[in-house]
Amino acid sequence: MKKKAILKILTGALCLTLITSTAAFADTGVQAGPVLADGGNDVQEVQQQEQQFVVEEGIIEQITDQGEAYRIQIKNDNMGMIFFVKADLFVFDQASGKQIAVQDLKKDMRLTAILPANAAVTLSIPAQTGHVTAFIVRSDSSSLNVSVYDDSLVNQDNTLKLNLSEKTKVLDTKGSKRLYTAEDIANKTCVVLYTVSTRSIPAQTTPENVILLEEAAPEQAAPAYVSLRAAAEAKGYQVKWTSNEKPIVLTKNDMEIQLTVGSDAFQFTHQTKDLKALDQVEKMDLPVVLQGGQTMVADSFVKDME
Template identity: 30%
Template sequence: MKKAMTMILSATLATSVMAAPLAFAQDNAELTSKEVREDVATNFKKLQGKLGKIEQNKDGSFFTTIEEGESVYWLTIDKEAIVLNNLGKKAELREGASFTAYVNANKPMLMIYPPRYTPEVVIVETGEFGTVEIGTFDGDFVNKENTLKLHIADETEITNITNEKLTKDDVVGKESLVFYTASTRSIPAQTTPSKIIVLEEAMPEPIIQILDVLPGLIAQDSYEVNGVTMVPLRDLAEYYGYAVKSTGKGAVITKGNLSYEITRGQKAYTDNGVTKSFDEAPALLEKNKTYVQQDLIYILRNAQ
């Protein structure tokens, strides 16, 4: 009896020891599976069905109702949408045609029923053989699922959703639609695509804010004479690329075909041969440093 109990206890212990790694392995398998699912999650919702009656809105967009079993939704296809067939060629929308639409899942949607989608890309199916696949490709042009490897040729057309031309380097790490006809039966399958659409718009040109540095320069070194701001001629003229040549009584300021001549103590000066007048005459307000009305410096800057 004692021996039988020992065998039962041993069997129970063995079963528990075996079950623990199995449960751990199952937990790990579930975790790994979840991580993979998140890793390959797409930013684009894929819709498939047959186009219903197509109506044109006043703004030039098209509207159609899709009925798939008990599921009903609306598509609004605007002028910005890319409409191609499964061979990557421009296509027309026609009632009853099978389609696949890709909608940016991060784009705001109206909370109405039936749901209304505005797709970025609509693929109209033809009777010809052609495959369209969405995926994100690494530096070796293999998708995350390891089911497709691209051999991008010189003739492969690569654009973004605003039809701007891109290079194959722009495909790396970006969600893309790939159009191809034949592929190998290997793992991953390999193909030379005819067309690739990177599903993102081009980055906007950075806005460069040009600050007006002149007020700051004037604030550092200026005098006020009879309510007129006087600034150092040579320092500021040279800052804007002018050559300043002393005449003993004043200076000649030149840059390319531009020429200005001022004389200390005289309100009159020449602007490219035309005589003009200051409110306050240029003067030596510091030793060997001629100051002029600040308006002249603005004229020199804007004449560039």
């Protein structure tokens, strides 16, 4: 084959390659940008505010009334979750637009749990927690967003803007009868329930319900000392004391608690899989002390003993 023929073939192949490459970029919408001298990328850093709440959604699989608390188990693609909640937990039913009681929850309901971002959660399967801020019983066609909304009622990641109407119901988790306005929503963490939104950036919606999560927490009484032996035995524990230098051991069924005089730390073990109140207590509110020959502990600690 002659050199001129070879050159024609190579030139044609090169042109075809360039045309194909150009077409590929056109189809994918990729545009070539400027190449920086240092080979890096011109990236603008965006600092996001830390989320204060997280959500866990699923279908209610089981509800058990345990007396002092309800055990509610949901199933989802994340292996499910178990919640331990008191009867006075805020529960909102989206379909009726009203607050309902925990005891009104039923199997197969679609449930969204609002949890503090720092909630204590076990490493078991399914995971368990007793730190729940609210339950939302969802409608099948609804959307939900939990975020801080700014003065313009735009959420934290700029994906949703609220346009309130006279039909928008704004309430808090305390069940107060106060009438809230847009000013009350601004710079607050809210649960927003809506069904229709625009395709703009950010999307805009007229929500059916807005639930304020940041209400002032009620003041709690300062912890006080109570007699450990009297309080523990009243709850059915056996108390074993050896000396002031060794741990005091409390036992009841499969549970064991070890305390040491002068320390606010404790050890709590049990054989059952269910989460117990003391599993979520990091340390006692007051250190263990001796007063008048009696071992004294914080009343808040005794309250969490089952």
